[in-house]
Amino acid sequence: MKTQTLxxxxxxxGAILCASTALAQTPVLNVLTYDSFTSEWGPGPxxxxxxxxECACDLVFTSAGDGAALLARLQLEGPRTDADVVLGLDTNxxxxxxxxxxxxxxxxxxxxxxxxxxxxxTFLPFxxxxxxxxxxxxxxxxxxxxxxxxxxxxxxxxxxxxxxPGLGLLMWVHAVYGDEAPQIWADLADNIVTVTPGWTxxxxxxxxxxxxxVLSYTTSPAYHLIAEDDDTKTSWAFDEGNYLQVEVAAKVxxxxxxxxxxxxxxxxxxxxxxxxxxxxxxMYPATKVxxxxxFDTLTVPSKGLLLSSQDAANxxxxxVETWRTALSx
Amino acid sequence: MRSLPAWLSAAxxxxxxxxxLLAVALRAExxxxxxxxxxxxIRFTVGQAIVSALVSVALAVPVARALARRRFRWRGxxxxxxxxxxxxxxxxxxxxxxxxxGRGGLLNAGLAGLGVAPVSIYGAGGVxxxxxxxxxxxxVRLILQGWLSIPAERFQLAAxxxxxxxxxxxxxxLARVVPGAVLVIFLICLTSFAVALTLxxxxxxxxVELAIWQAVRFDFDLGRAALLSCIQFGLCAVAAxxxxxxxxxxxxxxxxDRVVARWDQSAWDWAWLLAVTLFLATPLAMxxxxxxxxxxxxxxxxxxxxxxxxxxxxxxxxxxxLLGLSLALRGGIVxxxxxxxxxxxxxxVMGTGLFLMLxxxxxxxxxxxxxxxxVNAVMALPFxxxxxxxxxxxxxxxxxxxxxxxxxxxxxxxxxxxxxxLRRPLGFAAGLTxxxxxxxxxxxxxxxxxxxxxxxxxMYRLMGAxxxxxxxxxALLLLALALGVFWICDxxxxxxxxx
Numbered sequence: 001m002k003t004q005t006l007x008x009x010x011x012x013x014g015a016i017l018c019a020s021t022a023l024a025q026t027p028v029l030n031v032l033t034y035d036s037f038t039s040e041w042g043p044g045p046x047x048x049x050x051x052x053x054e055c056a057c058d059l060v061f062t063s064a065g066d067g068a069a070l071l072a073r074l075q076l077e078g079p080r081t082d083a084d085v086v087l088g089l090d091t092n093x094x095x096x097x098x099x100x101x102x103x104x105x106x107x108x109x110x111x112x113x114x115x116x117x118x119x120x121x122t123f124l125p126f127x128x129x130x131x132x133x134x135x136x137x138x139x140x141x142x143x144x145x146x147x148x149x150x151x152x153x154x155x156x157x158x159x160x161x162x163x164x165p166g167l168g169l170l171m172w173v174h175a176v177y178g179d180e181a182p183q184i185w186a187d188l189a190d191n192i193v194t195v196t197p198g199w200t201x202x203x204x205x206x207x208x209x210x211x212x213x214v215l216s217y218t219t220s221p222a223y224h225l226i227a228e229d230d231d232t233k234t235s236w237a238f239d240e241g242n243y244l245q246v247e248v249a250a251k252v253x254x255x256x257x258x259x260x261x262x263x264x265x266x267x268x269x270x271x272x273x274x275x276x277x278x279x280x281x282x283m284y285p286a287t288k289v290x291x292x293x294x295f296d297t298l299t300v301p302s303k304g305l306l307l308s309s310q311d312a313a314n315x316x317x318x319x320v321e322t323w324r325t326a327l328s329x
Numbered sequence: 330m331r332s333l334p335a336w337l338s339a340a341x342x343x344x345x346x347x348x349x350l351l352a353v354a355l356r357a358e359x360x361x362x363x364x365x366x367x368x369x370x371i372r373f374t375v376g377q378a379i380v381s382a383l384v385s386v387a388l389a390v391p392v393a394r395a396l397a398r399r400r401f402r403w404r405g406x407x408x409x410x411x412x413x414x415x416x417x418x419x420x421x422x423x424x425x426x427x428x429x430x431g432r433g434g435l436l437n438a439g440l441a442g443l444g445v446a447p448v449s450i451y452g453a454g455g456v457x458x459x460x461x462x463x464x465x466x467x468x469v470r471l472i473l474q475g476w477l478s479i480p481a482e483r484f485q486l487a488a489x490x491x492x493x494x495x496x497x498x499x500x501x502x503l504a505r506v507v508p509g510a511v512l513v514i515f516l517i518c519l520t521s522f523a524v525a526l527t528l529x530x531x532x533x534x535x536x537v538e539l540a541i542w543q544a545v546r547f548d549f550d551l552g553r554a555a556l557l558s559c560i561q562f563g564l565c566a567v568a569a570x571x572x573x574x575x576x577x578x579x580x581x582x583x584x585x586d587r588v589v590a591r592w593d594q595s596a597w598d599w600a601w602l603l604a605v606t607l608f609l610a611t612p613l614a615m616x617x618x619x620x621x622x623x624x625x626x627x628x629x630x631x632x633x634x635x636x637x638x639x640x641x642x643x644x645x646x647x648x649x650x651l652l653g654l655s656l657a658l659r660g661g662i663v664x665x666x667x668x669x670x671x672x673x674x675x676x677x678v679m680g681t682g683l684f685l686m687l688x689x690x691x692x693x694x695x696x697x698x699x700x701x702x703x704v705n706a707v708m709a710l711p712f713x714x715x716x717x718x719x720x721x722x723x724x725x726x727x728x729x730x731x732x733x734x735x736x737x738x739x740x741x742x743x744x745x746x747x748x749x750x751l752r753r754p755l756g757f758a759a760g761l762t763x764x765x766x767x768x769x770x771x772x773x774x775x776x777x778x779x780x781x782x783x784x785x786x787x788m789y790r791l792m793g794a795x796x797x798x799x800x801x802x803x804a805l806l807l808l809a810l811a812l813g814v815f816w817i818c819d820x821x822x823x824x825x826x827x828x
Contacts, residue, residue, distance in 0.1 A: 035790050036790055039630075039793075039794055041794040041796060042794060069546055071549070072545060072549050076684055076685065077688065080688070159539075161542075161547065189531075192530075193451055193530075194528065195532065196526060199793070200792045200793055201423075201527050203795075204424060205527075208427050208428070208431060209431070209433035210432050224795075323532070324535075327533070328369075
């Protein structure tokens with residue numbers, strides 16, 4: 001009896017040792033991304049499962065705030081970063097990310113389905129969306145910034161100094177109006193109820209009834225429709241087009257898992273990754289996969305606008321200053 | 330010997346405030362100096378902080394007075410309610426306020442019923458309103474401690490002599506307590522960021538903290554972040570010196586810890602208490618109202634995050650009380666300054682600096698919770714010292730000589746003389762620290778991975794994933810936990826008051 005217990009104990013110790021050795025031999029791929037990607041409702045868990053089924057590796061997501069925080073984290077860590085892949089920067093940040101010299105070409109050829117041409121060998125898009133004002137269906141829609149400025153509608157926007165959609169809005173107005181942007185902002189001033197630090201605050205103010213519309217994405221109503229069975233929300237397509245937010249991934253140059261990192265970059269463009277995006281990240285997938293029911297009801301703008309990452313970086317400070325001056329009057 | 334714990338505490342506070350700032354500055358490239366926009370931010374920041382602090386304290390004086398001289402059944406509950414807004418995450422409190430003062434809120438619904446034009450909460454008025462909502466409770470509690478520190482014997486003596494209480498007892502007490510309360514609230518509002526931006530209406534409401542945020546998060550311009558943080562430190566130092574100069578150091582002598590029986594009550598007391606209850610409780614009631622349906626949506630992840638938050642809060646409370654007690658016992662101007670420093674620190678700079686300091690030694694993600702625990706303890710220290718400092722000074726003034734004659738020193742002095750008389754302020758300080766730590770969403774965001782998610786972070790992630798109902802449930806859970814820990818810690822103090 002006693003010997004049996006002992007041998008059982010030894011066997012279990014042996015099993016644990018074997019298991020931990022096996023664990024130690026499993027290569028680990030570290031992917032640095034933003035918060036909502038890895039949450040239990042985000043795309044992370046499903047993607048982890050799908051990739052681990054084919055890579056014989058351990059995929060570990062580490063999250064750091066939003067897209068901007070991701071870049072700051074990377075700049076803090078520098079070349080010593082543990083990250084093998086970074087997932088979740090957008091085109092407003094990629095110029096600064098490229099300047100760090102931390103990234104290597106992705107080497108992936110994918111059949112991208114975005115309304116703009118994409119030509120970047122370092123940053124690979126994994127999803128995208130149109131920026132748009134989201135409103136209730138019973139609010140009379142407007143189709144341009146001028147019409148919005150002329151209306152009595154009240155809107156909530158995000159601060160471009162602290163949020164990525166807020167910065168996208170500046171790029172949008174700049175892309176459409178160029179040098180006339182200051183006048184547009186001056187005219188819009190009396191429509192803006194308030195400016196919030198981030199998307200979360202803005203969207204909540206809108207849901208609380210503080211404004212007629214909020215700067216968000218054309219895909220936001222899909223969440224309400226599919227997850228909450230609420231079809232009262234819509235978004236507005238503007239005649240001149242809506243600005244795009246393109247979210248990208250990139251491979252860290254001095255990764256200690258180059259082969260796995262390459263495998264993951266290729267996986268990003270495959271259905272195992274792309275199929276998960278619409279109903280977890282509530283964005284459009286970057287390649288041609290079938291969209292869930294409900295996405296067909298979304299507003300589709302006639303045109304997608306996007307500044308190149310270098311152009312966006314070049315004009316950013318001036319646009320913020322213009323915006324700030326116009327709204328401080 | 331007596332000073333050693335105090336110097337250790339001071340060293341920890343200095344490392345976390347000035348040390349982290351230095352770590353950021355050392356990584357910095359040459360800064361660009363201040364733009365005109367930065368100066369506008371400084372002017373707005375200081376202006377709104379002054380107004381918010383003065384309004385909060387001015388309203389707090391009559392409320393604290395009413396609480397000090399009235400006994401009624403729900404007094405304990407009201408005093409506890411006063412602790413609630415201060416520890417709510419900003420976005421939760423703002424949504425509660427909007428439910429009352431917003432476009433579709435109760436106030437405007439009432440005004441519309443009367444045919445009056447709606448009022449807008451956005452702009453400078455909204456910023457001050459929100460800051461008063463957050464800080465009035467703290468001001469009331471700090472000033473109430475002052476009232477309760479006046480020995481009952483003094484009131485009895487004044488009653489026998491038919492002497493003017495206000496001039497002899499209350500005004501000197503206020504002169505001692507009010508500058509500190511104004512300073513603390515001024516500093517809290519100085520580093521405010523999300524309130525000013527959300528309710529300020531736009532770029533006019535720019536704060537220094539936003540400029541720091543932008544410098545770190547978007548530009549990664551650590552030199553600029555360090556420069557702006559130094560400016561915040563400078564503003565804080567000036568305020569601290571002013572408050573120290575105008576605060577006369579005197580005590581009321583000792584009492585026998587009897588409860589005050591007051592005769593100078595007026596009907597205005599009830600008006601003030603009713604007004605402050607409505608002002609604070611209505612938005613909180615809206616948070617509860619909206620949160621109840623969401624409680625069912627909370628997944629196991631949120632409950633685990635809640636457990637983590639409680640553990641961190643317990644740890645930081647113990648650490649903070651140790652720090653606060655050692656500093657308060659040591660006393661002196663150096664300790665006052667060390668105790669105010671964390672208020673002027675930017676959470677963002679502190680997190681970034683810690684990251685830079687820890688990254689060469691260990692993976693910051695594994696240290697997320699210990700780091701959060703330490704930072705929360707240090708961040709709560711100014712409030713704890715504000716509560717413990719004057720109490721310790723009074724005890725020393727009253728019992729110091731007696732203890733000396735009896736040969737009571739060191740730990741026995743602490744155990745026999747000081748701790749029993751510190752019970753009430755200690756309970757309040759512990760409650761405040763635990764509740765503040767529960768609501769904190771500062772440093773954790775820079776370090777944490779999912780395995781270290783705390784409740785406020787989980788709530789923000791729910792909102793980011795559009796799950797507003799579940800987020801409202803998480804907010805209610807947070808409110809309940811914060812009030813719960815506050816109640817448990819503060820209980821001893823409240824029972825004293827009610828007796």
